[in-house]
Amino acid sequence: MSERTNAASATEALELRAMHRDPRDLDLFRACFARNNPRARTAESLTWQYYDNTTDRLFVDLAVADQGERIAAIYASLPGFVRVNGEKRLALQSLDTLTDSDFRGKGLFVTLAKKTFARATDDGAALIYGFPNGNSAHGFFKKLGWTSLDPVPFLVRPLRASYVADRLKLGSTAKHFVPDFPFVLGGHRRRAGVVELVSADERITRLWTRFSSNIGVALDRSATYFDWRLFRKPEENYRVLALEEGGELVALCAFATKNKHGGRIGYVMELMHDRSPSGWRGASHLLGLAVRAMADDGVDSILAWSFPHSSNFLVYARHAFVPLPERLRPIELHFGARAFDPSVRSVVEERTNWYLSYLDSDTV
16 A cells, blocks of 8 residues: 555544644654755744743644654644734734645645634634735635735845845846945944843833834734743844833834845844834934944845834835835735634724734744
8 A cells, every 4th residue: 555545544533633732742743844844943943932932822733643653734823912902912823834745635724723713712812813825825815714914014125236136137137237236325323322132121011012002903022022032032143222211212123134035134023112203213223223233244135024004114214125026025925814803803804903023923
C-alpha cells in the first residue's frame, strides 16, 4: 500500500483536539512545519508565542494522525488583548494555518478553525483578525465568515536607488543610468530627552492610552505587551527610542533591520506619540533618528504599516514614506477580521476604525 493510501486511511481516524501545553506537542508542531513549510520554527520562538504569551492562554487546534505520532493539520491563533470601543477585550490573531500535504482536501482547515472560534467565543473573546496570504485568503473570507479589510497599509521609504531599480525590474540598460546613491534627507542630531529603552515600564502604557484615545480597534500596546513583544522575543534585536518630557514619554519609535526580500530592509515596528504638537514633533524627531540609524546600518528600504486615517500617518509622510504599490509588495498579504461578539461587529468590520503597525506582524 502506498504512503498516500496509508495517509488517506489514517484520515478516517484523526483525533481533533486542542494543543497541549507540553514539549511533545511542541515537537509535533515543529515536525509538521518542517515537512510542509520552508519557514523554520524554533522551539524557543513557539514557546514564546504560544505558551508564554501575555494572556497565558492557548488557542491552537490540531488534527492528529498515526495514534498521536503525527500532526495532520494545525490552526493556531495568538490570544491577546485589544482595545475595542474603548474597552479592553480578549481577542485572537490568526497565525499558523497548515495542513500536511498527505491530508489536504479533507476540510481540516475549516473544521479546526471553527473549533477554535467556538472555544474563543465561550471564553468571551471579542474578535479574531489576521493577515492571510494569497493561498489562504479565500478560505478565511469565503468559508470562515471573515470580513475583508484590505489592503494592508504598507508604506515604504526607499534609501538606495539601486534597490528601487531592482524592485521596479528595470532592464540592465536602464539600471546602468541609475547611480547607487542614498535617499537620505539631511542630518538628525539627537535632542535632549531622547533615550533608548532596554525594558518596558508603565510610561508606555500611559503613552499608549493617550495615543489610542480615538482608535476604535487596535491591539493593546501596553507595557506588558511591549515587554513580551519587543524585549523578550527570542532571536530578535529591536531598538526602541523614546522622548522624555517631565518624566513621561511623549513619543516612541521602535524599529529593526533584517536581511529580507533581496536586500537589507528596515522595519518601523511602532510609532506612537502624544496627541499634541509636542508629541507630534517628538515622533517626527524619533523617526528621523531611526531612518538615519537604519541608513547607517546599510538598509536599502524601510517598510512601515500605517493607515491614512492614523494620527502618525502625517509623521511618516513628513519623512518621505509613501504607500507601497501592490505590485511592488514583497509578499501577498490580506487583512481581515471576524467579530465573535455581535455588539462590536459594526466597529470591527469598518476599516477606518482600525489601527495597525508592524507590531501586528508575526514575521518581523
